Amino acid sequence: MKNTYKKIFLAIYFSSALTLSSCEKWLLSPSPGVTKLEDFFTSAETAVQSINAAYMPLAWEYNSTFFSEWFIGDVVSDDALKGGQGITDMAAAYDMENFKTQANNELLLNFYRAQYQGIARCNLVLDQVPKMGTDETLIQKLKDRIAGEAKFLRALYYYRLVRVFGGVPKVDFVIESANQWIQPVATTDAIYGLIIEDLKDAEGKLWKKSEYDDKDLGRATKGAAQAMLLKVYLTRHDYPQAEIWGKKIVDQAENEGEYNLVNNYADNFTLLGENGSESIFEIQYMDDPMSDYGQGFGFTRGTFTVMLTRSRMSTLGGGWGFNKPTQNLYNEYEAGDPRREVTILDQPGATANEIYLGNTYISKKYAMMEDGPGNTILTLSHATRGPINIKTIRYADVLLMYAEACVENNNTTQAKWALEEVRSRARGGNNAILPAFPNYLGYIDTKGDLRKAIRHERRVELAMEGHRWFDLTRWGVAKEVMDAYKASETEEVRAHIANFIGGKHETFPLPEEEVKLGELN
Incomplete structure (x- = not known):
């Protein structure tokens, strides 16, 4: 959907130390006991901690609802049906897969806000770390790498936003006061310009994968920026x-x-x-026995994807059965292609609670893989959290x-x-x-x-x-492919899918709640 709003509110918060109020005079007055940013960014340890924090919103999958990116990348496409316990389970995902999305979609709101949390953390690193002096622990090579990681991550967050929403607010600075909250929606060209600029800068600063110690595997690399x-x-x-x-x-x-x-x-x-x-x-992700129900963004460091996509059968992990591969995807594989068996679990004898609009398939990747010899599926230390x-x-x-x-x-x-x-x-x-x-x-x-x-x-x-x-x-083939997919589906599935409108349904509306907040003074 093309963006029709000129301004939008940014739900960006840095830390509890930077609390904004409607009282402008209070905002401008020094607060006793509050640490200034320049007093915090004084060592290599704090610089590394800050870039570590910038990675975390990538891992977030839950706030007031689940919002894993595969709900868009798989479920909206011809590869997967939403699944779950009937059509009302995750209604926001149901609307998206069937091209009935409204601007009040909760999944998209949470996805949008998580990306801007990441962007805000990157902006803070890029604002503060370059100002820090070098010493025997914070050498220039490390400073450059941290800046490269922040540029890579900011580009990735913006890429995740622009390909879902189109134009979004472009914020490449630290929000420090209430009068900076409202930002105009930038064009897609402007966002891609920032992404490319950030990635090129990152590619020149980041290390190759082989240069990292084992404890740092998972950080952005030169190869990641090139990719x-x-x-x-x-x-x-x-x-x-x-x-x-x-x-x-x-x-x-x-x-x-x-x-x-x-x-x-x-x-x-x-x-x-x-x-x-x-x-x-x-x-x-890591093994984490904590629950984050009612806690919101980033309360645990495990992934919901394992339990969200695992079979609902107790003998196969007792998951929630989302992201069900379609018959159309199953038929795409050539005869004998072993990747189909790695990707799709067929359950011809599935019970009623395993079947979604007639579909009995289960996604195996990550959720249903063997965890070493003798195990059929990964054993979880928490009922809803996976470490993979x-x-x-x-x-x-x-x-x-x-x-x-x-x-x-x-x-x-x-x-x-x-x-x-x-x-x-x-x-x-x-x-x-x-x-x-x-x-x-x-x-x-x-x-x-x-x-x-x-x-x-x-x-x-x-x-x-x-x-x-x-x-x-x-x-540029979404309409062509999705129209053909709809025609190939069962009557039961077709009854739920709205007509695909080219030029509209390739992207999704900006979250209504953010737009309304942006209209407030």
């Missing part, structure tokens, strides 16, 4: 720049060994596979984005190479399945069919990892 630049330039349809940045990370992998595809595809979705050789950037990280960028994703950029630039040789790298790993030495392009699915050796093959491969390689909806909108 994001590849992704952003693809989104902007600047294919020459996308190919350049894609080649940089492919060269890191091929010539320096920074990344490679793990031998076993399924290992990407296990605890043992966290921060491994295929991981370029992943959201870090979520990979937002892995090397297979980069190879397929690079292939996409190359084919659009008529570099079909490199496009075929990158595509075959992914398919070769998937076939696992079984040459009877997944032949090289163009010898499958009726393709012929043309640019058009190579493009189709790359898009097919992205769907099956990255299925149920939150990419599909954003791929469809980037390719």
